[in-house]
Amino acid sequence: MIFPGGDIGKLSVYGTVNDLAVQGAEPVALTMAWVLEEGFPIEELAKLACSVGKAAAECSIRVVAGDTKVVERGRAHGCYIATTGIGRVKPSVNLSPHAIRSGDCILISGPIGDHGMAIMSQRAGLVFDPPLYSDAAPLHRMTLELIAKVPGLRCMRDPTRGGIAASLNELANACGLCFEIQEACLPVRPQVHSACDLLGLDPWIVANEGKLIAIVPPESVEISLQILRSHSIGSLAAQIGTVQDLYRGLVIARTLYGTQRIVPMPAGELLPRIC
Amino acid sequence: MQSTDFANPIHVAALVRQIHAKSTRPLTLMEVCGGQTHAILRYGIDQLLPPELRIVHGPGCPVCVTPAETIDRAIEIASKPGVIFCTFGDMLRVPGSQTDRNRNDLMQAKSRGADVRVIHSPLDAIRIALAESQNTTPGTPKRHVVLFAIGFETTAPATAMAIRMAKELALVSFSALVCHVLVPPALEAIFDDADHGIDGLLAAGHVCTIAGDGPYHRIAKEFKLPIAITGFEPVDLLRGILNLVEQLESKPSSHRVDNLYEHIATADGNLQAQRTVESVFAVCDQQWRGIGPIPRSGLKLQPQYASFDASTLFPPVKLACEQPSCCRAADVLRGKIRPIECPAFGTLCTPSQPLGAPMVSNEGACAAYFLYQSLSDKSLSKTPTPIEKLAPRASPIGPALLRITPRKPSPCPMVPVADSRPNSSRRFSLKTTQAPSSWPVAIALCSIGRAKTAWPSLPTRLSCNP
């Protein structure tokens, strides 16, 4: 419900805003459905509702309708929130994985895995110095600026569940090209790296909640990075790889040592390892 | 991704160069640790080695060697009403012996209503049991907490601590289903086979940190095998491999035990941990999945802790045990084949539809090969990476603009495994009425599933991210 750097109220708003944003939309309004377990503390509900309000104000999106359902004790783990968002897309915007061409560059707006590892390490009782916070953040300001200023912007994704491995595989499959990612350039915070090592996970498949993957033609890399880095949530933006046509629909990681491996689509739930 | 000293590309390149210079003949080296398997494949260390140097993976994953019967018992106990079943995450999807895939693992039991909880330490189970025993809400019966205690020498001390604490706290609603195994007896069983084909052994540093290196000296002497005790980072592993190559290439070849994990492991190991384990457990014969019974290779509770033994508290129901005939886990665990040499690998057997335990556990060798497939694996050929091509030092976070040298296009040797992957665009379909074409909108539905991201025939764009 509450995690370092956020709670599910805020997350539900940001998640919706980000889904709209990466489609090229300017978020306008959202509706929410809350499923609450009988016995869920009213104070917590109030806190979550406040946090929804704050987040919506921050993103300039209006919560225009909502509904609550209370279910029997044991039928829900506390509370579920489902949202529907509406955004406005300029008719000139045309973002699609099919626009991706060989030679395009893959950019990321910052270090990966913060959200998932903040939650997992809280569950596992791992404490880091400096502490690890979720990266939950709205992306629409960044995406709108990219759309306005970057010539030839191909498409964008917010790599949430399944991490960047899932998003990149999805895009590579959709466009039928091969994405080669240089691990040396992939930003990962040292805390995330250590937490992943300890729990036997891979930062590639850990969830993010405020990261943007953008695919741009090579001549637009400089300007895109400038725009990303001008936003506080994108200060560590980097180019992480390129699109090639050597293999169909594969994501390939080039390791620090020049070796290569295929990055598959992650399957199932993330399960921490035993030792 | 930043590199620590133990992952530094410059050190790695230097070690690889030395290994290439020293190795003159085909050698097969075995490692016995899930963490090492993962590191080797994740970083592509096997691709850096000379082609005649083969790395095979022994029974390095405690999850993979837990017998199917024990998984069946676990599912049976977890499914009982009034039981909270605590387990490490990677046991959840390990298949038991039943052919009905819908009733064959703890995850399925959980989805049918069993209270299965993922823990990170055996002490978490004690915490849950304590909370249960102090639960005084009228009308709620106290539930029995069962700890699924599996693992090698490394996890046994924490289980022993948990059981000792349970006794001190006089917890009556706590027990453990114990399936701890010991590495050295399994290695002896593998090397007893005259044509094991292994030239040298990389021993896991963390096992020696607890248990000491005593048993390895015996193995090295008896089977005339050089052993390098080492860690999990690329530099650790390559130092281990270099040490084994040096020992094997020296004339006459030597078979010492060299501790390269000297910064952590000592000759005696952690005596306090060993004493704790001895006070709670006694050594017993143990069944290993894929290998069979191995004398004195497991741990069972000492008589004074018998009241915490879940296997006697919950009498077994006889189940027929079957192992899919095409699964070659036994050969994988003995280092006879590499997972990609199993005909079911990546086709009939994938992490989402595993046939054998090594494919399901995070630490399993088959899962590691699936997760980190190298482009050359499918053809089973190894093209050595020229040392000059090793990447320079990693660039720090953020700045880099890449300059990637184009490679010669070559056809992909991989048979696509996409069929077995979840197809995210097909998970559910959205029904929608046509929006007015003058009104371009994007609609996002959260927390439900994922729909197609672009519908060309409609002016409406629907997306739905989980």
Ligand code: SF4
């Ligand atoms: S790939 Fe699957 S079937 Fe083959 S040995 Fe591994 S677990 Fe068994």
